[in-house]
Amino acid sequence: MTCCSIRILSYLLSQYLIYVTIMLAFSISQQKTQPHLASERYSSSLTIDNWSDLYDPDYFFHLTDIHITHYIPETIQNFEKALTLASFYQPKTVLITGDLVDNYYLPFYPLDIQETKQIKEDWLNYSSITQKFSNEIENIFETFGNHDIPRIYSKDSPIFYYADYSMLSKKHNIRDTYDIITQKVGNFTFVLLNPIIFPIPPLPLNYYVHATSSFMDRVEQTINSLIEEHHENIIMATHYQGPVWSSYSKESQRIFDILQKDKVKMMISGHNHGKERMVMHHKNDSFEICASDLRYNLMSGLVTCDNDQNVFHWININNPSFSFITYPIPIDQTTSRTNNQVHKVRVLKFNSVNNYVNNFANEEVKVRINGNEIALNKVRPINNDTAWLYEANLNMLKLKDEKHHIELIGEEEESFDFLIGEKMKIEEQQELLYDDMLWAHNQWIGLIILIPLSLFITFPISCLKLENLLIWTLKETNDHSLLYYLLSIFAGFLGIRSRVMTLPLSFRISLFISIIIALFLPIFTYDVEGYFGFMFIFGYFIINENIQFRFEEWCPFLGFFYFGVAIYPMIIGASSLGLSMEKEYWIQIVDLIIVLGSLIGGLVIGFDAFLLLCERKYAFLSPFIIFPLAWIIVFITYFIWRRKNRIKKSSPTAILEFLNHDLDENK
Numbered sequence: 001m002t003c004c005s006i007r008i009l010s011y012l013l014s015q016y017l018i019y020v021t022i023m024l025a026f027s028i029s030q031q032k033t034q035p036h037l038a039s040e041r042y043s044s045s046l047t048i049d050n051w052s053d054l055y056d057p058d059y060f061f062h063l064t065d066i067h068i069t070h071y072i073p074e075t076i077q078n079f080e081k082a083l084t085l086a087s088f089y090q091p092k093t094v095l096i097t098g099d100l101v102d103n104y105y106l107p108f109y110p111l112d113i114q115e116t117k118q119i120k121e122d123w124l125n126y127s128s129i130t131q132k133f134s135n136e137i138e139n140i141f142e143t144f145g146n147h148d149i150p151r152i153y154s155k156d157s158p159i160f161y162y163a164d165y166s167m168l169s170k171k172h173n174i175r176d177t178y179d180i181i182t183q184k185v186g187n188f189t190f191v192l193l194n195p196i197i198f199p200i201p202p203l204p205l206n207y208y209v210h211a212t213s214s215f216m217d218r219v220e221q222t223i224n225s226l227i228e229e230h231h232e233n234i235i236m237a238t239h240y241q242g243p244v245w246s247s248y249s250k251e252s253q254r255i256f257d258i259l260q261k262d263k264v265k266m267m268i269s270g271h272n273h274g275k276e277r278m279v280m281h282h283k284n285d286s287f288e289i290c291a292s293d294l295r296y297n298l299m300s301g302l303v304t305c306d307n308d309q310n311v312f313h314w315i316n317i318n319n320p321s322f323s324f325i326t327y328p329i330p331i332d333q334t335t336s337r338t339n340n341q342v343h344k345v346r347v348l349k350f351n352s353v354n355n356y357v358n359n360f361a362n363e364e365v366k367v368r369i370n371g372n373e374i375a376l377n378k379v380r381p382i383n384n385d386t387a388w389l390y391e392a393n394l395n396m397l398k399l400k401d402e403k404h405h406i407e408l409i410g411e412e413e414e415s416f417d418f419l420i421g422e423k424m425k426i427e428e429q430q431e432l433l434y435d436d437m438l439w440a441h442n443q444w445i446g447l448i449i450l451i452p453l454s455l456f457i458t459f460p461i462s463c464l465k466l467e468n469l470l471i472w473t474l475k476e477t478n479d480h481s482l483l484y485y486l487l488s489i490f491a492g493f494l495g496i497r498s499r500v501m502t503l504p505l506s507f508r509i510s511l512f513i514s515i516i517i518a519l520f521l522p523i524f525t526y527d528v529e530g531y532f533g534f535m536f537i538f539g540y541f542i543i544n545e546n547i548q549f550r551f552e553e554w555c556p557f558l559g560f561f562y563f564g565v566a567i568y569p570m571i572i573g574a575s576s577l578g579l580s581m582e583k584e585y586w587i588q589i590v591d592l593i594i595v596l597g598s599l600i601g602g603l604v605i606g607f608d609a610f611l612l613l614c615e616r617k618y619a620f621l622s623p624f625i626i627f628p629l630a631w632i633i634v635f636i637t638y639f640i641w642r643r644k645n646r647i648k649k650s651s652p653t654a655i656l657e658f659l660n661h662d663l664d665e666n667k
Contacts (some may be wrong), residue, residue, distance in 0.1 A: 006585050010488040014495030015572055015591065018453070022446045022564070038281040038431050043340040043424045051342045055307045056382055057326045057389065058187040059348070060093040061086040061137075062301035062312075064239070064270030065293030067147065068126050069102035069119070075295060080129050082300050082317050087136040089302065089350060090386040093185045094137050097270040097291065098145025098239025100126050100166070103203070116150035116202035118159040127165040139185055140167035143192045144178075145239035145271065146206045153199045153529040168192075179215060180222055187305045189231040191222060193238040195245075195252075197550075199528045199542050204554045205535065209245045211252045220258055227263045233308055234264045241269040241290040242282055246553065259286030265310050265337060266303075273297065277314055278432050279332045287335050306346055309339060314413055321411050323349040323365060330416040331403065334426060340419045343394040345369070347376055347408060350387045365390040366409045372397060373409070444556035447537065450563040454515050457497045457571055460508035496571065499578035507638065511574055514631070515567060518623055523555075523562050525618045537562060561605060566624050569598035570631040577635060582646070595635070599628045 063082055068075045086094050101122040130140055144162045152160050155175045163174035172181055181192040195211045226234055236259070245252040259267055259282060267288040272278070275297050278290040289312045292299035302313045306326035311333060313324050327346045329338050347365050365376045374397075376390035401421030408414035419426075487494055500508060522534035533542040537559025539551045576591035602624035 014488045014492035040428045057306040059304045061091040064097040065099040067102040067295040083133045093139040096142040099147045123161040123165040150202045216254045236267040256282040328418040347390040447560040458512040496575040499575040502578040565601040566627045
């Protein structure tokens with residue numbers, strides 16, 4: 001082998017630069033934050049006339065993403081600790097927005113490991129803990145999350161455990177009303193949304209929301225009916241935060257139009273496990289709290305309502321707050337439904353009971369506004385003496401119609417900016433959008449780049465051979481034209497094609513056809529209660545009496561890796577074989593490593609799918625593995641055949657025959 005007669009850098013750039021660039025650009029799996037643009041908005045024109053000092057603030061407790069699993073006892077302990085904290089506040093309602101349990105099955109034998117499976121034991125643990133607190137907490141309302149419902153064929157399935165073990169199932173026939181549930185408790189009207197279509201595939205194919213038109217029609221009808229019935233404070237609750245209501249579905253996007261309705265005060269969601277506070281305003285003025293999770297960040301929340309003005313308060317279960325500002329309203333939670341013209345501050349302070357001791361050594365409550373310290377007056381007990389309402393009039397501060405800052409002394413979490421004034425403008429701004437999965441949304445871009453490149457490079461008809469580029473790469477010309485260097489860097493696929501075109505026609509046709517077939521092969525298979533399903537690069541379906549092909553954002557994402565890990569490396573391998581028919585080069589060892597690495601990558605991804613999708617009989621028959629394996633066998637066979645022919649032609653007998661033939665011609 002040799003590499004002295006090849007432009008090594010140009011060869012490597014043409015082989016890998018575009019490929020590496022695409023992979024780096026679209027495979028950053030730990031992307032956590034993205035900008036979310038909130039349009040400018042205005043606070044309400046409501047006046048002091050819409051305010052009553054006699055209004056008793058109401059509140060409810062919130063949890064999300066609990067992920068109970070008996071394999072991690074801390075998840076059970078933290079849930080019990082969170083409900084103990086909730087019982088201290090004594091809310092009328094605890095709202096839980098999904099992922100009540102986890103779905104990991106970790107048996108003794110590794111080959112039986114399964115990640116997306118209904119685990120009855122975890123549901124029993126969840127039910128046992130919630131039942132334990134049923135005497136102290138009047139209502140526990142739950143939506144389900146994607147981890148609660150994988151692999152369920154229908155709402156009548158015996159493994160639809162949400163319908164049997166959720167606390168909500170004690171009040172409703174969940175199998176009939178699982179997707180839209182309304183509850184009125186105190187000053188809040190809850191609309192619980194579970195936007196899932198049966199049959200439900202395994203994870204990750206239920207990560208995004210693709211709502212049907214009939215579902216969204218019923219959601220809108222439900223909200224309109226509640227408004228007609230004079231429900232003044234509607235709270236929409238769902239596991240799925242706004243950004244995962246698929247932007248590819250007009251029906252799913254209707255959720256943001258519904259949020260504009262006047263009596264819908266906020267939507268509360270979970271799903272993303274964000275550590276930081278995440279408040280999002282959608283379209284003109286809708287308002288969503290994507291709450292922090294219990295599982296990893298040990299967070300909970302308390303939503304207060306004072307004169308129909310809601311505030312979401314974040315609470316760490318290991319360092320809980322005991323006093324909460326119910327008015328004024330934080331600027332990031334201000335909408336056109338927010339009254340900013342009342343010059344008052346009101347605080348709920350909870351009493352010391354059970355295992356919790358209040359932060360305050362005495363009954364004094366103070367706030368600091370723009371640096372000015374103000375003591376609040378103790379007004380009256382709230383919720384059967386569970387808490388006391390404190391209040392102060394701010395007229396003496398003569399606050400201007402502008403932004404101000406308030407902090408509750410002794411409570412680190414209760415510190416924020418607020419507005420005073422009528423129809424105060426809030427400028428367009430970027431808000432935190434925390435999610436380590438939204439990066440998958442853009443993976444189709446890499447797929448759309450790789451598919452045409454792959455088809456162009458392997459197109460077998462010799463309409464564009466690019467022989468001069470190959471000759472230049474092999475140093476068979478003294479041409480040092482800048483053009484060839486630029487082509488190597490910015491159009492390396494032309495160099496790859498120049499080498500592929502030196503291969504036999506039958507080889508090229510086989511490679512091209514295999515790539516076309518790969519576009520339509522199922523990447524993975526899965527089962528849902530005995531029904532077989534297929535996942536393709538743009539969607540999936542389940543074989544039953546009503547086969548429906550569904551788009552899913554994760555499919556192009558996996559399709560991108562399919563082309564990047566299994567298909568494109570084989571094109572590079574073919575390009576390497578076509579470098580020269582007469583000899584091999586040491587630099588081709590790099591290509592060999594990449595080709596073998598693609599098979600290893602396919603096995604790794606296949607094993608992940610083995611855990612997630614888990615059709616064990618066929619998991620390792622995925623094209624992720626079969627495509628590179630088949631072509632590696634072809635490459636080895638072709639390499640051996642070509643080398644044998646080359647040795648045969650260079651044998652002494654062959655040389656003598658050549659010389660004799662040459663002498664005969666000279667005579």
